[in-house]
Amino acid sequence: MTLIAFDLDDTLMKCGKDYIKAKETFAEFISTNYPITFDHALETFEEIDQKSVEKYGLSMERFPKSMVKSYNELVSNPLVKEEEHVRGVGYTVFKSANEYSNRGFMSGAKEVLTRLNEMGFELHLITAGDKRVQQKKVDGLNLDNFFNETHITEMGGKPECLGRLIENSQFDSDEVFLVGNSMRSDIKSALEVDANGVYIPAHEWRATEETQKFEQRDDVYMFEDMNELHQNLGIFEQEKRLQNH
Numbered sequence: 001m002t003l004i005a006f007d008l009d010d011t012l013m014k015c016g017k018d019y020i021k022a023k024e025t026f027a028e029f030i031s032t033n034y035p036i037t038f039d040h041a042l043e044t045f046e047e048i049d050q051k052s053v054e055k056y057g058l059s060m061e062r063f064p065k066s067m068v069k070s071y072n073e074l075v076s077n078p079l080v081k082e083e084e085h086v087r088g089v090g091y092t093v094f095k096s097a098n099e100y101s102n103r104g105f106m107s108g109a110k111e112v113l114t115r116l117n118e119m120g121f122e123l124h125l126i127t128a129g130d131k132r133v134q135q136k137k138v139d140g141l142n143l144d145n146f147f148n149e150t151h152i153t154e155m156g157g158k159p160e161c162l163g164r165l166i167e168n169s170q171f172d173s174d175e176v177f178l179v180g181n182s183m184r185s186d187i188k189s190a191l192e193v194d195a196n197g198v199y200i201p202a203h204e205w206r207a208t209e210e211t212q213k214f215e216q217r218d219d220v221y222m223f224e225d226m227n228e229l230h231q232n233l234g235i236f237e238q239e240k241r242l243q244n245h
């Protein structure tokens with residue numbers, strides 16, 4: 001019996017690139033119209049948005065609001081028209097279900113989910129974020145077809161969600177996996193409830209002292225991308241795990 005949970009953003013579908021693009025558009029706009037450098041505009045935004053994450057969590061309005069706030073901080077005589085332009089840049093990160101559908105899965109992800117379904121595992125989606133945003137991604141990728149249940153949690157809500165799933169089921173925590181691209185949000189959440197973490201940093205791979213430490217644990221698996229995981233689905237089969245230990 002195995003339960004496998006998946007993160008969504010940058011695990012099943014590329015999303016981070018939308019935020020990078022919006023931030024660059026913002027910094028470009030500021031540095032083109034004012035004697036402010038691109039880098040300074042970007043840094044100011046990052047600082048303001050970081051503070052605002054602590055205050056507002058993952059609510060949809062946060063990102064565009066941080067952009068307007070950064071504009072007002074950088075520019076001495078802000079104009080309403082420009083403020084609206086900047087807010088609009090912030091909102092470009094939110095796509096329609098149709099746009100997410102056209103974007104599709106991260107390479108290899110659909111094959112992984114299809115095969116795990118065929119193997120008969122219980123699959124759950126656990127994604128942190130604003131329901132109004134995440135639901136469009138769920139709909140765009142038709143994730144209800146692949147998962148037993150989808151869960152959209154608050155910021156930092158993943159351990160609690162996974163813990164509840166374990167508690168309400170007959171799974172032992174060592175038969176439970178969380179697959180994700182974030183060491184902090186996914187892998188640590190899994191370890192917090194004694195489950196296994198499957199770390200797929202995709203393109204954000206950075207070897208740090210911390211990742212090296214996790215690399216040596218037998219409850220953390222690491223793969224370069226979904227295609228590599230697809231070649232190694234045996235990690236989810238208990239008999240194979242027992243043989244290897």
Ligand SMILES: [Mg+2]
Pocket residue numbers: 007008009010011180181182
């Ligand atoms: Mg993610």
